[in-house]
Each structure stands twice: as C-alpha cells, then as structure tokens.
Amino acid sequence: MKTWFFTEDAYPYLPDADSYESIRVNLPNKHYDPDVGADLYHRYLDMWTAADEIGLEIMLNEHHQTATCVVPAAPLMLAILARETKRARLLILGNPIANRNTPVRVAEEMAMVDVLSRGRLECGFVRGVPYESAPANVIAFRGTERLWEAHDLIMKAWTHHEGPFNFEGRFYHMRQVNIWPRPYQQPHPPVWVTIGSAGSGVQVAKHKHVGAVFLAGYNGIRTIFDGYRGGYREAHGTEAPLDRLAYCALIHVGENESRAREGAEKILWYMTSNKVAAQWNNPPGYHPPHVAAMIMKGARGGAGVPLNPQLDDQMARGNVFAGTPDKVFEQIKAFWEYSGGFGHLLMMGQAGFLSYGDTLTSMQLFNDEVYPRLRELTESYDPDRMAHLRNSLPDVEATSLGDLGFAFVR
C-alpha cells in the first residue's frame, strides 16, 4: 500500500464562526493576513518536503475562495515540490477540470511538472465540490460530461506527438493542439479521478484510472468500490488490481493514546470548520433534482461533513484512523478488509491547528510502525481470501442522510 501525506493547506485563524455566514465562497478575505499566510505556505511546503524525506508520498489539492484550503492554484505548489523534493510521487487530486475551461493549459502545466520532477507526477482530475461552482462562475449542470471531455482532450494532448491535432467537441474547441513539453512519463502520467458513487466509478474503471474515495466510511465504501470493481471487470474482463483504488481518511498517529486523541481532535477541524451557506451547497445542476430537493428541504448536502463530529463516532464510521501505531494499523486493516481492499491510502495528516511538530511525529510514527505492516498486508493480498473475508463481514447499516449528508465528492 502506498500512503500519501495530504494537508489542505488551511488558514485556520478565523473570527468566531457565528460572525460569518460561510467559510466557503463569501468569507471576506480581509480575514486573511498575508504575513501569516506566507508563514503557513512555507510551513505546509516544509511538511510536504518532510514527507518526502520520511518516506511517504505527497498529495495536494485545490479549492477556491475558502479558508479551508488556501491553494487556489495547486499546480503552483506542485511546481515548487517538483523542485524541492527528491523521491516522493506527487499527486495532485486534483485539477478541477469541470470548472476550469482550459484543458490544454492543464495538459501543459501537468506536462511541465512531470518533466520538472523527472516523472514523479500523478495527475488527478475532479469535478469539484458543489461550492466550487460559484467561484468558477461555471454552471454545475453537465459537470461530469465536461470533465470527461476535458479529460479526453488532455489525454490526447499528452499522447499525440506528431504535430497539431484538431479537437472540436461538445464543450471544448481547439484546432491546433501541440503541447510543449510533452510528459516525462510515457505514454502519460498515472491518472486519478475522485469517485463518490458506484456509478461514478464505472467510467473511471473503464479508463483503468485510479478511483479515489474521500471519507465514505463503512457506510459507503463497499457500494462505491464495488461500482468501480464491477465496471473494471465489465470493461476489461479481469479483476481491478488493488492499486486502482484509493481511500482518504483523517489519520493521526501518536506516541500514546492520549497524545493521539489530542492530535486527532485537532484534525477534526477539517469537519468542524466547514460551515457552508445553503446557497453554495446546492448549485443548480450539481445534484440530480431529487437530491437537490432534499437539500432544499433542509438536509445538508454536498459536503457530507458533519459540523459537530465526535472523534469516537468518526472513528467508528471509518472516517478517522487515530491512536498508537498498533491501534491505527488495526483500524486501517479492519477497514481495508471490509472494503475489499485498496492500494492507496490518502492520509489527511494535518488540518486546522495541528502543529508542524505533531504532524511530523505522526508521519514518522506512521512510516516507521504502521507503513511496513500495511505493505505486508497488501503484498499478502489474495482475492479469494478477501472475498471470503468480505462475505464474513456483514454490511454496515446505512446511516440516514439527514445527519450525515450525501456522498463526499471532492
């Protein structure tokens, strides 16, 4: 199993949440102090470079107009990391290509990073969370269709080497595509796409891309992974390899139980901070009408992140893995077996006010004491044994949408 250290690069120094309507989209940037922000950027970059030195892979992402993730241009961070790191694979998860109307520019940026890093890029494409529609001024309707057309154009731009080609599709119109540079990795960098439902996994499986699931927990993971696996089997006639699936959870490893809990409570900021106003949660066309209707009625949609999470509850749900190295290994192993297995663990290892020191301690403990056992676990993967295991573990009962929200799609 490959493990990817991830922080959203938050700016957590905010006024009382009661004083603003929403942390996303319309929180005035007067609350952002550039001096503090500069320190934060360097601290986060230091965390990522530490991950490189420790032995973990690196993941970053992108959001807009939000204090939860002050990286509105992830390729810029990626470019720095391409130069400042030596070893780690660099995963951007991802480029919000349903909202960014410049697929060729994305292909160019990613090719540059791939060359700069001498082939360490892993390139993610995402539709984006609902509250990205307003900052992008892009209608959420047909976002999935735009994502796949942009994807096709990018893939062609990466793999076509004989001079300009023509691409005049439903959404994107380019007549002279001939990017320089071309990617370092041939035929192209590995591609990841986030999935949040069984249906969304099928298309990703067809392309043999990695399907990444965020915080679906016990409640949702089987359905989503099974959707991918079924799609893969159907399209390719073989079982999906483990390394085609990824799971992202909040993870904190501590020297002892109380230190671990303390750190994990801090990472929960990722959930507690996500106060989103109703108008950003339900942009027209993001959700199908029946889901949008439920949100209108008052169910929390889109984020699926509870604002008052309890650590034990979130651990029970499989959204948080926290404790001593032994405990964290047990938790991940249990979830891994329940899910049917996956080859990538996306470790949201820092959020909110979790300090640089605590983050590094957690990374180091994970690397030294959890990681080797996870590698053994995946190396010993046997599809038949896994099938037997899965059958012996009953489905966790679905939780009502009212208190959990909807499938978490980045």
Next chain:
Amino acid sequence: MSEGKMERITLQGIDLPYVRRGSGRTLLMLHGGGGPVAPMPFAAKLMERFDVVAPIHPGFAGTRIPDRFDNIHDLKFLYLDFIDALEIEDAVLMGFSMGGWTAAEIAVMTTARFSSLVLVDSVGIKPGDRDTRDVADVFATHPAELLKLTWHDTSKAPNVAEMDEDALAAMAGNRIALALYTFDPYMHNPKLPGLLHRIDIPTLLIWGESDGLVTPEYGAAFRDMIPGARMVVIPEAGHAPQAEQPEAFLSEFLAFAS
C-alpha cells in the same frame, strides 16, 4: 395546482407539452423560472377571453433538458418553430421573467405572427455597467433572502415545507433549467439592446413595484430600448405580479390587449 390537460407536439425531436385552452385572440404565454403559469388563477381568467397557448420550456415541470440545449437561443428557435407549427396569427405574446427575455428574443427575430408584446418583470438586458449587478444573483442568494426579494408579501409564496417530494423535485428541476438558460452571461444577452429597435408592435411592460430581483428601474431601462413601449407598475407586488395582484395585473393586461 394541476397542469390540467396537456397537448403535445414534437419539434426538433423534442416532445414539447403545452396547454391550449379558451377562445378568442391567441395569447402565447412563456413562463418564467418559477415554472408553468397556466395553472394559476389569473390564467384561468385569461382563458375566458383568449385562446391561451402555454408551452413548458424543456427542463421545467419534470421534462427533460435536450442534450444540445445550452441557452436561451435554443428556446427561442424552438418557439419560432412552435408558432409556425401551430400557425399562430395576430397573437399576443406575453412572457414572464426569463419567459419575457425569450419573448423579446423572438420579437427581435420576427413579429409577423404577433400583434402585441407584453413583458412581465422580464430579464434579458444589462443596463448597468460591469460592476453593477443588475439582476439579483438568484443562484447565490440564501433561500430566505431570495424569498424576500421575490415577493412583496412572502406569506403568498409557495411553502417549501408543505410540498411533497414530487413537487419539490420539480422545483429543483426548474431551478436547473433556469440556470441552463440564464447562467452565463447572467440573465441577459449582451446583443439584445442593439436589436430591440426591431420590435415594431405595441409593447407593454408590467412590473411589480416591489420586485427585488429585477427592479422597476431595470424595467424602465428595458422600456426605453423598445420603440413606443409603455410600462405600468403594480403596487404591492414583487417579481410575480400575476400571482400577487392578479386583479390589478389582469386589468392592466386587458386594457392593453383587448
């Protein structure tokens, strides 16, 4: 409110439902983002004196959005085919909100089948400069605030809490369709002001005095772009004067169109 009996016609491969009821001069009514207006009490009154034709824009009231549809112009061309197919003559063309925009787009193409035009709290233009938000951003406004901008008396608004699942889903579907037709450029066609001089039939603009989505000042700017157009403002009405003040609305409409 039930739609009543619907007629259907296939145009451009699209199954287009519409209401046709009443007799007299034909009145083509194009609804706004809130969905069909034919089931409302004011429409029943109109059916006593007009041959009311009221299509449902694709995407509204649970209908499908055609794959190739992107904006208001797709709707405009659908209705140009529609009025030809129904052989509408000498008709009154009335549009509400985004339906008013559609009506204006049709009228700048041709007025041959129409004798008069009525725009009700209509969008479609951008009178202000680039820094001015001429039309409230309905997709970026909190639902409670949106209610206040839309209605003079919010107690007359449909109550979401009392709607059943189907009605709610239809409402959510309407919102998606509205966005498809109006999202970008937002609620207007930058080219429209340069074309409105082509409207050569009597035109009336009816506006709710308390419309906070599209203000009466916006209406006045719209009126000034259409040769000879008149405007009447209805007190104690918001974005939907036909719903909030049906009697005043009808009296203004009938004084103009009869």
